[in-house]
Amino acid sequence: MNHDDYNSNLYESTKYLLDNVKIKPKIGIICGTGLGFLTDEIQEQIIFPYQSIPHFPVSTTKGHLGNLIFGYIAGVPVMCLQGRFHFFEGYSPQECVLPIRMMKLLGITHVLISNSAGALNPKFQIGNIMLIKDHINMLGIAGFNPLCGPNLDSLGPRFPCMNEAYCTQLIKYARKVAEEENFSNNICEGVYGCVSGPNYETAAEVKMLRMVGIDAVGMSTAHEVLTAKHCNMTVFAFSIITNICISNYDDKKHPDHEVINSIAETKKHALRKLVTKIVQRMDESR
Ligand SMILES: O=P(O)(O)O[C@@H]1C[C@H](O)[C@@H](CO)O1
Numbered sequence: 260m261n262h263d264d265y266n267s268n269l270y271e272s273t274k275y276l277l278d279n280v281k282i283k284p285k286i287g288i289i290c291g292t293g294l295g296f297l298t299d300e301i302q303e304q305i306i307f308p309y310q311s312i313p314h315f316p317v318s319t320t321k322g323h324l325g326n327l328i329f330g331y332i333a334g335v336p337v338m339c340l341q342g343r344f345h346f347f348e349g350y351s352p353q354e355c356v357l358p359i360r361m362m363k364l365l366g367i368t369h370v371l372i373s374n375s376a377g378a379l380n381p382k383f384q385i386g387n388i389m390l391i392k393d394h395i396n397m398l399g400i401a402g403f404n405p406l407c408g409p410n411l412d413s414l415g416p417r418f419p420c421m422n423e424a425y426c427t428q429l430i431k432y433a434r435k436v437a438e439e440e441n442f443s444n445n446i447c448e449g450v451y452g453c454v455s456g457p458n459y460e461t462a463a464e465v466k467m468l469r470m471v472g473i474d475a476v477g478m479s480t481a482h483e484v485l486t487a488k489h490c491n492m493t494v495f496a497f498s499i500i501t502n503i504c505i506s507n508y509d510d511k512k513h514p515d516h517e518v519i520n521s522i523a524e525t526k527k528h529a530l531r532k533l534v535t536k537i538v539q540r541m542d543e544s545r
Pocket residue numbers: 290291292320343345373374375376456477478479480515516519
């Protein structure tokens with residue numbers, strides 16, 4: 260898609276939402292694989308199936324329900340993507356981040372992003388919630404960066420900084436919430452690595468990704484964060500650790516999307532609490 264078409268699609272999709280929903284969201288949320296239940300926290304829901312929004316992509320991945328939901332979490336107006344778009348589905352990085360840009364145009368200042376990821380850090384366990392402190396964008400390093408191409412000057416600068424891409428104050432606050440709510444033994448912190456997928460990693464790739472400093476690997480998030488920072492939004496993100504990446508050739512276990520899709524549900528209580536508290540905190544800090 261050329262730059263002008265992309266731009267006009269972005270503004271038309273946003274206008275459709277502005278014309279059809281009265282809620283003015285302050286916080287944007289993206290639910291990763293198996294995390295669609297986070298929308299249970301949203302009151303007074305207005306639901307737009309993705310296919311009902313002009314120019315909006317559709318989710319093709321199991322575990323991504325494909326609804327855009329407006330409503331309130333603890334009284335704070337939010338817009339939530341119940342499912343995202345991945346590069347491996349055939350979407351360009353720019354198409355994957357269209358919703359982030361729409362969030363900015365709708366007046367959103369803070370985004371909460373979630374995903375499922377495989378553990379490379381040997382200390383991590385399945386079901387841990389990894390607070391993302393930074394990322395290594397393998398997809399971006401390979402040239403697939405949503406900020407490539409003509410810059411959208413109205414949204415942000417040509418050369419955006421990525422210092423504190425993930426808000427350190429919110430990470431600290433998430434740890435406090437976990438202490439208070441008795442799930443701190445499920446919390447870890449680390450660097451997320453974004454690869455294209457859709458295949459899971461070979462043993463040699465697992466070793467390489469670990470060596471460069473990645474704690475957990477997945478197929479999303481980094482390009483969304485780049486785009487959010489480009490347009491000056493504050494980001495908090497976490498991974499639910501759904502599997503342990505395998506680097507031993509004798510190990511017969513293998514990652515399975517069905518299993519991966521089911522793990523977040525086992526930490527539903529903690530995750531819902533965390534999301535509600537972070538949304539409240541984001542609102543207070545605006
Ligand atoms: O959207 P996320 O990053 O949570 O999803 C990744 C990509 C696949 O849907 C799944 C792999 O099983 O995790």
